[in-house]
Every structure is written in structure tokens, then in C-alpha cells.
Amino acid sequence: MEFxxxxxxxxxxxxxxxxxHAGCDDPVQHKIMIKVLELLQNLDPETTxxxxxxxxxxxxxxxxxxxxxxxxxxxxxxxxxMELYDDLKAMVAASDxxxxxxxxxxxxxxxxxLGVSDEHEDLWHTVDRVLAQDYAVDDEGLLRREMEKADHIxxxxxxxxxxxxxxxxxxxxxxxxxxxxxxxxxxxxAIMEDAIAAGLDKVATLIxxxxxxxxxxxxxxxxxFVEAFNEAPVIIAKGQGNYETLNNAGPKVxxxxxxxxxxxxxxxxxxxxxIILRQSTAL
Amino acid sequence: MEFxxxxxxxxxxxxxxxxxHAGCDDPVQHKIMIKVLELLQNLDPETTxxxxxxxxxxxxxxxxxxxxxxxxxxxxxxxxxMELYDDLKAMVAASDxxxxxxxxxxxxxxxxxLGVSDEHEDLWHTVDRVLAQDYAVDDEGLLRREMEKADHIxxxxxxxxxxxxxxxxxxxxxxxxxxxxxxxxxxxxAIMEDAIAAGLDKVATLIxxxxxxxxxxxxxxxxxFVEAFNEAPVIIAKGQGNYETLNNAGPKVxxxxxxxxxxxxxxxxxxxxxIILRQSTAL
Numbered sequence: 001m002e003f004x005x006x007x008x009x010x011x012x013x014x015x016x017x018x019x020x021h022a023g024c025d026d027p028v029q030h031k032i033m034i035k036v037l038e039l040l041q042n043l044d045p046e047t048t049x050x051x052x053x054x055x056x057x058x059x060x061x062x063x064x065x066x067x068x069x070x071x072x073x074x075x076x077x078x079x080x081x082m083e084l085y086d087d088l089k090a091m092v093a094a095s096d097x098x099x100x101x102x103x104x105x106x107x108x109x110x111x112x113x114l115g116v117s118d119e120h121e122d123l124w125h126t127v128d129r130v131l132a133q134d135y136a137v138d139d140e141g142l143l144r145r146e147m148e149k150a151d152h153i154x155x156x157x158x159x160x161x162x163x164x165x166x167x168x169x170x171x172x173x174x175x176x177x178x179x180x181x182x183x184x185x186x187x188x189x190a191i192m193e194d195a196i197a198a199g200l201d202k203v204a205t206l207i208x209x210x211x212x213x214x215x216x217x218x219x220x221x222x223x224x225f226v227e228a229f230n231e232a233p234v235i236i237a238k239g240q241g242n243y244e245t246l247n248n249a250g251p252k253v254x255x256x257x258x259x260x261x262x263x264x265x266x267x268x269x270x271x272x273x274x275i276i277l278r279q280s281t282a283l
Numbered sequence: 284m285e286f287x288x289x290x291x292x293x294x295x296x297x298x299x300x301x302x303x304h305a306g307c308d309d310p311v312q313h314k315i316m317i318k319v320l321e322l323l324q325n326l327d328p329e330t331t332x333x334x335x336x337x338x339x340x341x342x343x344x345x346x347x348x349x350x351x352x353x354x355x356x357x358x359x360x361x362x363x364x365m366e367l368y369d370d371l372k373a374m375v376a377a378s379d380x381x382x383x384x385x386x387x388x389x390x391x392x393x394x395x396x397l398g399v400s401d402e403h404e405d406l407w408h409t410v411d412r413v414l415a416q417d418y419a420v421d422d423e424g425l426l427r428r429e430m431e432k433a434d435h436i437x438x439x440x441x442x443x444x445x446x447x448x449x450x451x452x453x454x455x456x457x458x459x460x461x462x463x464x465x466x467x468x469x470x471x472x473a474i475m476e477d478a479i480a481a482g483l484d485k486v487a488t489l490i491x492x493x494x495x496x497x498x499x500x501x502x503x504x505x506x507x508f509v510e511a512f513n514e515a516p517v518i519i520a521k522g523q524g525n526y527e528t529l530n531n532a533g534p535k536v537x538x539x540x541x542x543x544x545x546x547x548x549x550x551x552x553x554x555x556x557x558i559i560l561r562q563s564t565a566l
Contacts, residue, residue: 009298041320
């Protein structure tokens with residue numbers, strides 16, 4: 001997805017939030033801001049928001065001397081989501097349509113996104129809302145058909161905490177799953193340790209993509225990941241960053257997310273809070 | 284007032300809004316954005332938000348080829364405020380404390396601010412709110428005492444439309460008033476034609492300050508204005524831009540405004556929507 005004009009203001013806002021989150025004092029925050037303004041002035045026309053986020057959060061890690069500023073926040077999000085795990089499982093077990101319910105729960109988990117805001121709605125409230133609302137984009141039928149035929153599924157994770165909701169979906173799918181995390185810390189995106197804290201190692205083969213972008217930029221990923229990507233018959237891509245980088249990665253990719261920013265709202269023609277299960281378009 | 288870190292994101296947001304308001308197409312909006320990012324990267328450490336706003340809106344006027352992008356919006360705001368004029372006058376006339384009521388009404392009018400948002404609360408709703416709430420900063424007693432001694436008052440205007448509320452206050456003050464507008468168009472700040480449309484020429488001597496900053500930057504104002512400023516025994520400075528440039532311009536300056544941004548909220552230690560009548564501190 002392209003970098004829209006409105007993304008500039010969002011990244012400047014996100015820079016300050018993230019620099020404060022990383023514990024930088026005012027002079028360091030100022031230095032980071034100047035670096036980010038320079039970066040934003042010189043964007044490649046082909047850039048996507050996750051390309052820019054990768055660079056911005058790289059600057060913040062460098063200037064804060066903090067290799068993983070969101071480490072504690074991620075652990076907190078995972079713990080909060082784990083407290084819901086038994087209830088989520090019971091909800092799926094009691095459902096007439098366990099897979100449909102688990103898909104919606106996985107989308108509900110996408111509300112956890114510290115790039116958009118430090119706060120998220122009460123998770124349980126989000127679960128209730130997402131279970132009750134209609135899909136804004138609904139390719140669920142297509143995904144079910146593709147999943148049935150597939151010998152395994154590649155599942156691209158997004159944020160720490162959201163991982164627990166992914167786990168519930170994976171446990172419902174009854175297919176071998178390869179679960180991919182980011183290769184290195186960026187924002188509150190799940191890396192290997194976050195996936196393990198959510199118990200995903202018990203239900204999927206874990207790999208990392210080798211990159212530190214909050215999305216999936218194939219040209220930056222390691223060869224083993226790209227191979228897994230190319231060979232996978234079906235790919236579930238969670239969250240906004242994966243949508244922004246894989247929205248036209250071909251019809252085997254299905255993006256699951258909530259609409260959490262006005263740019264995606266306009267890009268999709270669907271409202272804020274809308275739930276999306278969208279097959280990607282051809283390359 | 285200093286340029287805070289949070290001001291960066293606000294100016295980037297304001298740039299897009301203003302460029303769209305000026306009717307620029309996407310490529311021109313993009314050019315404007317790059318220029319503004321360059322500007323923000325190279326700020327003088329002594330700068331104030333109105334210094335930056337002056338430069339930003341100068342870029343927008345230049346690239347849009349539109350010498351007064353807010354001309355129609357200003358006329359619309361003035362007409363909307365003029366529709367309330369008779370009711371505002373009646374409210375003052377019926378009050379036990381006409382001057383106190385007129386001061387509050389003038390502050391209510393400060394809700395009209397297209398730099399903060401294209402929308403403002405229903406004006407009449409704001410009037411009701413401001414009449415009912417306590418001052419967050421209350422130097423009204425000091426202002427009354429200074430006004431009583433003064434042979435005239437210099438009144439620094441702010442936005443078009445707000446001018447009508449200023450007129451009601453001026454008509455209540457029973458002192459000769461010199462009313463100063465901006466020297467050239469910037470944002471929706473009142474210039475001479477806007478003041479005349481609000482009927483201020485009937486109740487005050489109108490002057491312009493010769494500058495195009497949305498505030499009062501004395502070093503950029505014309506000599507006649509600076510002389511009027513220096514000779515005035517009491518100065519009423521309306522709005523956020525005048526506060527940001529005159530908050531420490533000495534005790535004869537009284538700033539009247541509403542708190543409409545989180546930076547001022549923190550700077551003042553008073554809540555959003557708070558009403559302020561504050562004597563400036565010593566130079």
C-alpha cells in the first residue's frame with residue numbers, strides 16, 4: 001500500500017510517542033525528531049508505511065540505546081491476552097461454527113497495536129464487538145475453500161498479545177501451521193520470545209522472517225522465510241503492517257485485520273473498527 | 284512560548300489540512316509537505332509556534348497561488364457570528380455585571396480557530412459553557428483595575444468571526460479602543476476587511492500590525508504598530524497565537540483565550556476547554 005500524505009503526520013506523532021516510550025529525554029527526543037523529518041523528506045516513491053516504520057523505529061532504537069523499547073509492553077500485552085485464553089477456547093468450543101468464531105477472535109486480537117495508540121479498548125469488549133459485527137470485507141468463504149485444499153498454512157504474526165488470539169485460531173484450524181514472527185524487535189511486533197510466551201511453539205512450527213519491519217517486506221526477509229512464503233499454499237497475514245505490504249501479493253494471501261487508521265479507512269472504503277478478511281489481489 | 288516537540292506533529296497535520304483547504308491537488312500537497320518538513324528540520328531554537336505557522340502558511344499561499352485561502356471561510360465565520368450579535372448584546376445588557384459577561388463572551392468567541400480544527404462546537408453552546416465555567420487562570424480583577432486607569436486600550440484581534448465577540452466587549456468597555464488586525468492574510472486570522480465586516484470600524488480605531496504571523500511577533504510588525512504597542516497603557520491580546528508570542532511581554536498585556544491544544548494545556552497546567560484571562564509576565 002502506498003504512503004499517503006496523511007501518513008506524514010501520523011509518523012511524526014508516532015515518533016514522539018515511541019521516543020518517550022523508549023525513555024529518551026527531551027534533547028534525545030529532539031535529535032530523533034530531526035532525523036525522522038530528514039527521513040520523511042527523502043522517501044522513495046515506492047515506499048510503504050512499514051518501510052518507513054522500520055526506519056523510524058531503527059532510529060529510535062539507535063538513539064535510545066535500547067534494542068527493544070517495547071519489551072516490557074509486549075510481555076504485558078501477552079500476559080493480558082493469556083488471561084483470556086481459557087474463555088476464548090470455551091467460546092470456540094461452544095460455537096456452532098468454531099472456525100468462523102476463531103477467525104473473528106483472531107481479528108479481535110488485532111486491536112492490540114501500540115503503533116496506533118498506547119491504549120486499546122478493553123480486550124473483552126472488543127471480542128464482543130467483533131463477534132457481533134458484519135465483515136466490512138468478507139472473503140471468508142474463499143479462505144475456507146483454500147484452507148481445505150492446503151497441506152499446511154503459513155501464518156504471519158503481528159503484535160505481541162495478538163499472538164494468543166492467533167494461537168486459538170491455529171488450534172481450531174486442524175492443519176499444520178508454520179507461524180512466522182519478525183526477525184528482530186520493531187515496535188510491539190512479536191518476535192520469537194513473544195510467540196513462545198503465548199505458547200505458539202506448542203501448536204505451530206515457529207520461524208522468523210529475518211527482518212525488522214512491522215510488516216512483511218519480502219526483499220528484506222531472509223531466504224529461508226522467502227522460500228517458506230513461496231511454497232506455502234495459503235498464507236494468513238495478520239494486521240495492518242502485513243496488509244500494507246502484502247495487499248497485492250497474490251490470491252493465496254489472506255489479510256485479517258481491523259481498520260484502525262483513517263488512511264486504511266479511505267483506502268478500503270470501510271469504516272474505522274471495520275473487520276476485514278480480504279484475499280490479496282494479483283501481483 | 285517555546286515550540287514543543289508535540290508541535291511538530293500538529294504542524295504536519297495542519298499543513299495537509301491547509302493545503303487541501305487551499306485547493307491544492309495531490310502533487311502540490313506533496314511539494315508543500317516536503318518544504319514544510321525541511322522547514323521543521325531547521326528551526327531556530329528561539330522560534331515560537333506562530334513563527335512556524337507564519338512560514339508554513341506562507342509556503343501554502345505560494346504553492347497554491349492563492350493569496351488568501353481562508354477568505355471565504357473567514358467571511359462565513361463572520362456571518363455566523365453576526366447572527367448572534369443581537370443576542371450577545373441582549374445578554375450583556377441583562378447582566379448584573381456587563382463587563383464580566385462581555386469578557387467571557389469574548390473568550391467564548393475564541394473557539395473559532397481553523398488552525399486547530401475545521402469544525403468548532405456550535406457557537407451558542409460554547410457561549411453557554413463559557414458563561415457557566417470558572418476561569419482556569421483568572422486575572423480579571425487586575426485587568427479591571429488597569430482598564431479603569433487607562434485612557435485607551437489596544438486590543439489585538441485573532442480570528443475572523445471572533446471579531447464579533449470582540450466588538451461586543453469593546454462596546455461594553457466604555458474606553459477608546461484601538462483594534463489591531465494582522466497586516467496580511469494568514470490562516471483564518473482577521474485582516475482589515477474581516478474586522479470591517481464585523482463592524483469593528485464603528486466602535487474602534489482600526490490598525491493593522493503589518494505582519495502575516497498568526498500571533499504578534501513585534502520584531503516583524505511595522506513601526507506604527509510597535510509604537511502603538513509601546514504607548515498603550517493596557518493591551519488585550521486575544522487567542523492562542525497572541526498568547527504564544529506575548530505570554531511574557533510584560534504586565535500591561537492581558538491574554539484572553541480558550542485552551543484548545545494539549546501543548547497549551549500542559550504549558551498552563553489547565554484543562555482543554557479551560558478559559559484563560561492571564562496577565563503576561565515580565566519581559
